[in-house]
Amino acid sequence: MTPLATLHHSTLSYPVLSLIIFLPVIGAALLALIKDEEQSRWFSLIILTLTFFFSLPLLGHFQADVLGFQFVEQHAWIPGYGMSYLLGVDGISLPLVLLTTFVGPVTVLCSWRYITHRVRECMARLLLTQGILTGVFVALDMVLFYFFWEAMLVPMFLLIAIWGGPRRKYAAVKFVLYTLAGSIFLLLAIVGLYVKAGSFSYPVMLGLHLPPTWQFWIFMALLIGFAVKIPMVPLHTWLPAAHVEAPTAGSVILASVLLKMGTYGLLRFNLTLAPAASVSLAPYLIVFSVIAILYGGLLSLAQQDIKKLIAYSSVSHMGFVTLGISVLNIQGFQGAVLQMINHGLTTGGLFLLAGMLYERTHSRELSVNAGLGRLMPGFVFFLGLYSLSSLAFPGTASFVGEFLCLSGAFKHSMRLGAWVIPGALIAAAYMFRMFLTVTWGKGGDPKLARDINLREWASLLPPALLVVLFGFYPAPILKIMNPVLEAIITRLPMEKSFDVAALISHSLHGLLN
Amino acid sequence: MFNGILPEIIISIAALFFFVCALFDYKKIFPWAVGFGVAATLANLVSLHEQHSFFHGAFMVDGFSRFFSFLICASFLLACVIAGRLRQTDQEKIGEFFFFVAIGTLGLLIVTGATELLTLFIGLEISSYPLFIVASYRKGLGFQFESVAKYMVFGAVSMAFMLYGITYMYGAFGSTFFADIIPAIPNHLDDPMAILGVILFMAGLLYKLAAFPFHFWAPDVYAGAAVEVVAFIAALPKLAAVALLVRVSSMFMGMDGLVPVLTILSILSMTLGNLMALAQNELKRLLAYSAVSHAGYIMLGLLAPGEGGLQAALFYGAVYALMTLAAFLIAIEVAGDEHDIPLENLRGLWKRSPSLAIMLAVTFISLAGLPPMAGFTGKLFLIMSVWKAGYFWPVLAAVLNTLLGSFYYLRVIKISLVGGKEEEEPLVVPVYIRPLAVVLGLLILFLGLMPGSLLNLAGAAIASL
Numbered sequence: 001m002t003p004l005a006t007l008h009h010s011t012l013s014y015p016v017l018s019l020i021i022f023l024p025v026i027g028a029a030l031l032a033l034i035k036d037e038e039q040s041r042w043f044s045l046i047i048l049t050l051t052f053f054f055s056l057p058l059l060g061h062f063q064a065d066v067l068g069f070q071f072v073e074q075h076a077w078i079p080g081y082g083m084s085y086l087l088g089v090d091g092i093s094l095p096l097v098l099l100t101t102f103v104g105p106v107t108v109l110c111s112w113r114y115i116t117h118r119v120r121e122c123m124a125r126l127l128l129t130q131g132i133l134t135g136v137f138v139a140l141d142m143v144l145f146y147f148f149w150e151a152m153l154v155p156m157f158l159l160i161a162i163w164g165g166p167r168r169k170y171a172a173v174k175f176v177l178y179t180l181a182g183s184i185f186l187l188l189a190i191v192g193l194y195v196k197a198g199s200f201s202y203p204v205m206l207g208l209h210l211p212p213t214w215q216f217w218i219f220m221a222l223l224i225g226f227a228v229k230i231p232m233v234p235l236h237t238w239l240p241a242a243h244v245e246a247p248t249a250g251s252v253i254l255a256s257v258l259l260k261m262g263t264y265g266l267l268r269f270n271l272t273l274a275p276a277a278s279v280s281l282a283p284y285l286i287v288f289s290v291i292a293i294l295y296g297g298l299l300s301l302a303q304q305d306i307k308k309l310i311a312y313s314s315v316s317h318m319g320f321v322t323l324g325i326s327v328l329n330i331q332g333f334q335g336a337v338l339q340m341i342n343h344g345l346t347t348g349g350l351f352l353l354a355g356m357l358y359e360r361t362h363s364r365e366l367s368v369n370a371g372l373g374r375l376m377p378g379f380v381f382f383l384g385l386y387s388l389s390s391l392a393f394p395g396t397a398s399f400v401g402e403f404l405c406l407s408g409a410f411k412h413s414m415r416l417g418a419w420v421i422p423g424a425l426i427a428a429a430y431m432f433r434m435f436l437t438v439t440w441g442k443g444g445d446p447k448l449a450r451d452i453n454l455r456e457w458a459s460l461l462p463p464a465l466l467v468v469l470f471g472f473y474p475a476p477i478l479k480i481m482n483p484v485l486e487a488i489i490t491r492l493p494m495e496k497s498f499d500v501a502a503l504i505s506h507s508l509h510g511l512l513n
Numbered sequence: 514m515f516n517g518i519l520p521e522i523i524i525s526i527a528a529l530f531f532f533v534c535a536l537f538d539y540k541k542i543f544p545w546a547v548g549f550g551v552a553a554t555l556a557n558l559v560s561l562h563e564q565h566s567f568f569h570g571a572f573m574v575d576g577f578s579r580f581f582s583f584l585i586c587a588s589f590l591l592a593c594v595i596a597g598r599l600r601q602t603d604q605e606k607i608g609e610f611f612f613f614v615a616i617g618t619l620g621l622l623i624v625t626g627a628t629e630l631l632t633l634f635i636g637l638e639i640s641s642y643p644l645f646i647v648a649s650y651r652k653g654l655g656f657q658f659e660s661v662a663k664y665m666v667f668g669a670v671s672m673a674f675m676l677y678g679i680t681y682m683y684g685a686f687g688s689t690f691f692a693d694i695i696p697a698i699p700n701h702l703d704d705p706m707a708i709l710g711v712i713l714f715m716a717g718l719l720y721k722l723a724a725f726p727f728h729f730w731a732p733d734v735y736a737g738a739a740v741e742v743v744a745f746i747a748a749l750p751k752l753a754a755v756a757l758l759v760r761v762s763s764m765f766m767g768m769d770g771l772v773p774v775l776t777i778l779s780i781l782s783m784t785l786g787n788l789m790a791l792a793q794n795e796l797k798r799l800l801a802y803s804a805v806s807h808a809g810y811i812m813l814g815l816l817a818p819g820e821g822g823l824q825a826a827l828f829y830g831a832v833y834a835l836m837t838l839a840a841f842l843i844a845i846e847v848a849g850d851e852h853d854i855p856l857e858n859l860r861g862l863w864k865r866s867p868s869l870a871i872m873l874a875v876t877f878i879s880l881a882g883l884p885p886m887a888g889f890t891g892k893l894f895l896i897m898s899v900w901k902a903g904y905f906w907p908v909l910a911a912v913l914n915t916l917l918g919s920f921y922y923l924r925v926i927k928i929s930l931v932g933g934k935e936e937e938e939p940l941v942v943p944v945y946i947r948p949l950a951v952v953l954g955l956l957i958l959f960l961g962l963m964p965g966s967l968l969n970l971a972g973a974a975i976a977s978l
Contacts, residue, residue, distance in 0.1 A: 078965050080821075080972070081897065121863075143893065147884040154878060157923070161931045169931060173923070180883075180919055184912045191893070191908065195900050 004272065004487050005203035006068030007088060011061050015073050017087040017138045020055045020101060023047060024131035028124040037119040041112055044123040048104035048130060055101040055134075062094055064479050067487055069140060069203070077141070082199035086141040091481035092268060092337060093137045096260055099344045100137065102462070103256045104130045107249040109459035110352050114248050114359055115163055122163055125155040126249055133257050137264060142190045142200040149186065149261065153179055156250065156258070164245040171238075171245035178228050178238040186225030186265075189218050193273065205273055212276060212498040213507065219277035222270050223285075229262030232322060233292040236315050243311035244364070248355025251307065255314055256348035260340045263321045267336065271325070271488055276497045278328070284500075285326035286412075290419050292319030297426030301433065306354045306364045309434055310347060313390060316423060317343045317398075323420065324405035328492060332408025333485040334478055339401030341477065342389070342470060345463045346398055349386040352459055353379065357438070361448045366434065370441030375449035380439055382452075382460045389467045391431040392424060397470035517563035517574035519556035520582045521622050523549060524589075528615035535608025543597065546611050550590030557583035564977075570692055571629035576977030578626035580827070580970060581756040585625065588748045588834050589618045595842040596741035597943055602650045610650055613643035614745055621753040625760075630679045630689040630714075633757070637675070637717060640753065641668050644746055648738040660737025667730040671720035678713025681706050695764060703769045711765045712774065718762065721754035723801070724808035725782035732789075735801035740848045743797060744841035747804060748834045755811055755830035759823050760978065763815055775815055780910045782809030787917040796844050796854040799921060800837070803880060806918060807833050813895050813911060817902035825894035827971035832879075832887040832960060839876040839953045843869055846942050862929035866940040872950040874926050879957045881922035882915045887960035894968070 010016065027047035034040045062070060069088030077083045089097055107126050115122045132155070135148035153176055161172035190200070196214065197205045210218065228235045239259075243251050271278045296315030303309040317339065324336030356379065357369050373380040389396035392403070402424065410417035452460070470477065515522070527549035534542050557579060565574040593611075602610055620640025627633035645668065649661045679689065685707035686694045701707040720727040735743050765771060786806030793799040811833065814826025846869060847858045863870040879886030892915065896908045960967055 078968065080968070081894065150884045150889075153883065154874070158930060161927060169927065172931075173927070176923060177916075177920070180916055184916050187893075187915075188909065188912055191897055191900055194897060 002206055002487070002491065003067040004090075004484065004491070005206040007072040007074070007203060008063075008066060008068055008070045010071040010073065012057060012071065016054065016057060017071055017073055017089065017134075020051050020097070021087075021131050021135045021138070023051050023054065024104070024127040024134075028127035028131070031120055031124045031127065034120065040120045040123050041108065044127055045105055045108045047127060048101075048108055051104060051130065052101040055098055058089065058094060059098060062089075062480065064091070065483060067483050072140075077144075082194065082201070083143045084141050084201060085144065086201055086203075087138045087144075088140050089138055091484040092264065094480055095337065095341050095477055096137045096257075096264055097134055099260070099341055100130065100133050100257050102466075103252060103344065103348060106348065106352070106459045106463065107252050109455055110252060110355055111247065111249040112455055114355060118162060122159070122247075122249075125159045126253075128155045129159070129253055133253070133261070136261050140202045142193065142202060142205070144200075145202075146183075146187060146190055150183055152258070152261075156253070159250045159253075160242060160246045163247040164250065166245075167241070168245045171241040174238045175242040178231075178235065182225045182228030182235070185221040189221035189225070192218055192221070202269075208273065210274065213503060215274040215277035216281075216498070216500070216503050217507075219270055219274035219281060222265065222274070223281075226262040226265040226270070230259060230266070230318050230322060231262070231315065232288050233295055233315065233319075236292070236296070239315060240308050240311040243314070243351075244305060244307045248351060248358070251351040251355070252348045255310075255351055256344035259314065259318055260344060263318065263325065263336065263340055266322065267325050267333070267488070271328075272491060275492045279492055280496045280498055280500055282326045282328055285322060286416065289319045289323035289326060290416070290423075292316060293323065293420060293423035294426070297423055297430065300430040301426060303430075304366050306357065306366055306369065306434065306438075307351070308364075309366075309430060310350045310354060313427065313430060314343070314347055316427065317347070317390075319423070320402055320405045320420075324408055327408045327412040327416070328489070329408050329411050330482075330485060330489060331404050331411060333488070334481065335401050335404025335406070335408055337481050337485070338470070338474060338477060339398065339405060342397035342401045342467070345467050345470075346386055346389040346396075349382065349460060349463045349467070350390060352456075353383050353386065356452060356456055360450055361444070366437050366441070367443045368445075370437050370443040371439070372444040372446070372449045373435075373439035375446055376451040378452045378457065382464060383435060383438060385464055385467065387431045387435045389471070391427040395468070395471045397467045397474070399471060400474045514563075514565050517560045517565040517579075518567070519560050520553045520586050521619065523553040523556050524586070524615055524619045524622060527553070528612055528619060531608055531612035531615055535612055538608070540604075540607055542607055542611050543593075546593040547590065549615075550586065550593050553586040554583065554590050557586055566628075568629075568632070570690055571632040572623065572626045573628045574626060577756070577760060577974040580974035581625035581752060582622050584752050584831050584834060585618060585621050585749055588752060588838060589614075591838045592741075592744045592748060592841075594945070594949065595744060595838060595845055597845075597946075599739075599741055600845065600848060601652050601739035602741060603652050606650050610647055610742075613647045617641075617643040617647075617745070618749060621749055624753045625756040628691045630682065630691075633761070634672075634676060634679060634717075637721070637753075638672065640750060641672070644742075644750070647742050648734060648746070650742065651737070651739045660733045663730045664734045667720060667727065671716045671727050674713050675717030678710045678716065681710030682714065685710055691761075691764070698764060698767065702767055707765075708768050708770060711762070711768060711771065715762060718754050718757050719778070719808075721750045722758070722808040722811065723751075723804050724812060725778055725785055725805065728782070728786070728805040728808070731804055732798045732801040735797040735804075736795060736853065740797065740841065740845050740854065744838060744845065747800065747841060748837045751804070751808075751837070752830055752834050755826060758812065758815060759826055759975070763818050763823055766815060766818055772816060775812060776904065776907050779809040779812035779816075780907060782806065782812065783910060783914040784809075784917070787914050787921075790921050791917070793921070794856055796847075796856055796859070796925075799856070799925070800840055800844070803918070803922075804837070806914060807880075809914075810892060810895060810911060813899050813907055816904050816907060817898040820898040820901040821972075822895070822898040822902065823975050824968065824971045825891065825898050827974060828894055828964065828968055829891035831967060831971070832891045832957075835953070835957060835960070836876055836879050836888060839872065839950075839957065840880065842946070842950060842953065843873050843876070846940060846946060856925060856928050859925065859929040860932045861937040862940070864937040864939075866942065866947075868947050869940065869942070869950050870929050872954040873929050875954040875957050877922045877926050879961065881919040883919065885958065885961045887957045887964070890961045890964045894964075
């Protein structure tokens with residue numbers, strides 16, 4: 001058994017992971033009892049803040065130098081079918097879990113006045129999404145993972161479809177269908193792994209040594225499921241639609257946490273369950289990542305709609321994450337995980353700001369909002385900070401992540417590095433374009449400008465602090481994730497072990513004859 | 514010994530009672546129907562562990578038949594409760610309605626316990642003819658004649674196929690008793706007469722299950738008959754058909770050519786049902802085509818008898834009956850006086866009746882086969898066992914069909930939860946419907962998250978075969 005699969009039982013006296021999953025879910029159920037809208041807002045805020053505080057002991061009691069999963073909770077679920085209720089965190093999932101619980105209260109704060117009808121239901125959806133997303137990152141049983149993965153669809157669908165913009169139904173349906181189309185392949189892969197391993201437990205599956213054909217197809221099926229979520233070009237077209245139409249809270253959840261589900265899956269499952277296939281297929285992933293970085297950046301440069309601009313920048317940034325994963329070296333991995341966290345904080349913050357502009361001018365067009373920033377000093381402060389972080393300015397969090405991804409790429413090959421560098425440049429171009437237009441452009445109606453209030457400060461400040469903190473001092477996160485990332489690398493075979501083209505033609509041959 | 518057939522006895526008494534009520538034009542039958550339903554369901558708990566053989570081995574009381582008699586009695590009860598006011602049925606015919614439904618249920622109970630081919634056939638006939646009659650009890654004039662005619666003609670033809678198959682099987686095996694047939698099967702694995710007999714026999718089952726290619730009656734009957742009648746037709750006979758598939762068809766799965774035939778039929782059933790459902794704008798027709806696709810899923814279980822496929826089929830059958838009744842609860846409540854139930858009737862349901870809207874979302878997510886609902890868990894068990902048995906293509910087809918199905922199920926959810934004005938008139942429903950909807954919704958969720966108990970029951974039922 002690999003050390004990666006070791007299960008360390010919790011040092012805490014209570015089931016902390018179940019608590020942070022089910023506290024929001026129970027809260028969502030309790031919301032049915034609260035009739036008053038204002039009370040339901042406060043109630044959700046309190047529940048999510050509590051959840052965040054309950055998740056902090058994870059950080060305090062996490063043993064960074066121990067491999068394997070910690071805070072493990074294991075209970076029989078359906079024994080005859082190899083399913084169990086198995087939760088645990090390791091160095092990859094811990095930062096993401098904390099990011100999820102951290103973003104929770106922010107989503108309630110940004111919906112405070114934005115959501116004006118069916119408030120109670122909206123808050124219930126936010127709570128439900130929060131619990132389910134946490135579950136995705138801590139589930140170690142593949143069926144449980146798939147439960148959380150799919151259960152997230154319905155509240156998100158309703159969040160976009162009920163409280164979204166003018167084309168909300170189109171965007172919501174597109175989002176769900178894309179994700180479903182991807183996740184049926186995920187289900188296939190999971191059942192296939194079960195057939196081979198006789199259990200749905202991920203630690204058990206780590207002990208599998210699959211033949212190359214199986215590895216290839218498992219890798220492909222998992223990849224399709226995750227690539228839709230990341231989203232990788234060319235499966236990214238649901239993202240701008242969903243981002244543009246979603247309410248601010250929906251955009252924040254999408255950008256901060258939901259997209260990370262895909263890259264988390266790629267790093268966690270693809271690389272460990274199909275290591276030989278990963279090594280052989282990584283070059284293709286690199287190509288798609290580079291396309292995402294450049295193409296996403298160029299698209300972002302051309303947008304007039306602020307949310308669309310940020311959405312395409314997400315495609316580009318997630319390209320850096322997949323690039324970091326697919327160069328298969330430690331710098332790349334570190335960069336990828338850091339970039340996931342940083343992108344969550346930064347892009348979440350940018351969507352908060354876009355939502356605030358929309359609340360003031362009821363438009364997301366750059367030209368309508370041009371020049372308003374001058375009149376809102378507090379707003380511009382945060383816009384500047386988050387924009388700088390988004391373009392990976394030194395001293396902000398994204399710089400560290402992107403730098404590590406880039407150095408991973410350079411270590412992989414100089415030529416690859418040369419391909420990616422323009423991506424960083426384009427990022428500067430589109431972010432400055434937005435920042436300059438919103439701040440000093442001409443065309444906005446100055447009467448609509450109103451600086452951010454205390455509640456908005458409260459939602460913007462915490463992520464901003466972290467952005468700066470991680471920009472100067474990323475060592476704690478690196479320390480948490482290093483052992484597991486190194487263990488994943490050592491599991492990968494050194495050489496490409498099979499010929500992809502031959503394998504595909506062989507499979508086709510088997511299909512046709 | 515009579516403990517074992519207590520449910521059958523209670524349902525028979527109920528049928529006679531309703532008959533007398535009909536004679537004396539007594540209209541307040543509903544509480545009695547519920548009472549008999551409760552009694553029959555509870556009686557199953559008494560008879561759950563009984564083991565008896567009746568009529569020289571033609572009818573068996575065993576774990577398997579009691580499992581299904583429990584499900585059928587519970588579905589009978591549930592269908593009676595949701596039928597409640599009989600909104601679309603001719604009020605003059607209330608007594609007859611319950612009489613025929615009870616007789617049909619009795620027939621289904623006979624089918625699930627039959628261990629002799631002719632007893633089984635008679636049970637099927639007893640269950641079919643009353644439903645042909647109630648299918649015509651539609652208030653006012655409509656398409657009911659066409660639908661009843663289709664139901665009956667298709668029923669008669671497929672029953673004839675089945676009887677024909679039984680004669681072939683008798684010819685091949687020399688007996689109609691399962692006790693004699695089972696030991697003889699290994700000698701007839703490539704006997705064309707036996708194989709033909711089994712395939713013809715399956716025709717009757719596929720008709721009951723509304724599976725391809727015997728599904729053509731379903732949309733018209735669903736759309737034409739009164740909605741409370743459809744609730745019965747959609748749930749109860751399906752359970753008996755699943756019982757027959759598992760008890761009878763699975764005996765013959767080792768025969769030459771049966772596995773490919775079944776695989777192809779199940780894939781076609783899933784795919785065609787889903788494709789046709791995509792285009793529907795009427796709730797009952799949509800549910801009819803969805804029934805066709807679900808029949809395909811259930812048939813998958815037969816491919817993997819050794820890997821828990823039968824157990825999974827039982828589980829899925831039970832869950833399917835539950836989901837169908839839940840869906841028809843909503844259909845009955847939103848049905849207007851007009852003939853159809855357009856999906857537009859669901860618009861604004863979240864405002865008109867929030868609890869029904871949430872229950873509808875739960876039910877349709879479950880029908881679509883998305884976690885964490887029971888429909889997903891059932892499908893997962895099915896595809897797990899089928900893949901374990903070594904069949905990949907049916908698994909792929911089932912998974913792709915889940916995607917296809919979610920298009921129209923999600924559309925229903927979207928219409929009922931998303932659209933609509935802020936000011937809608939609240940839906941007037943009987944007092945017991947709202948708590949019932951909550952309970953059904955929770956039950957679907959519970960079976961999705963904690964399928965263990967039902968799965969164990971299904972496993973015990975299979976083990977008693």
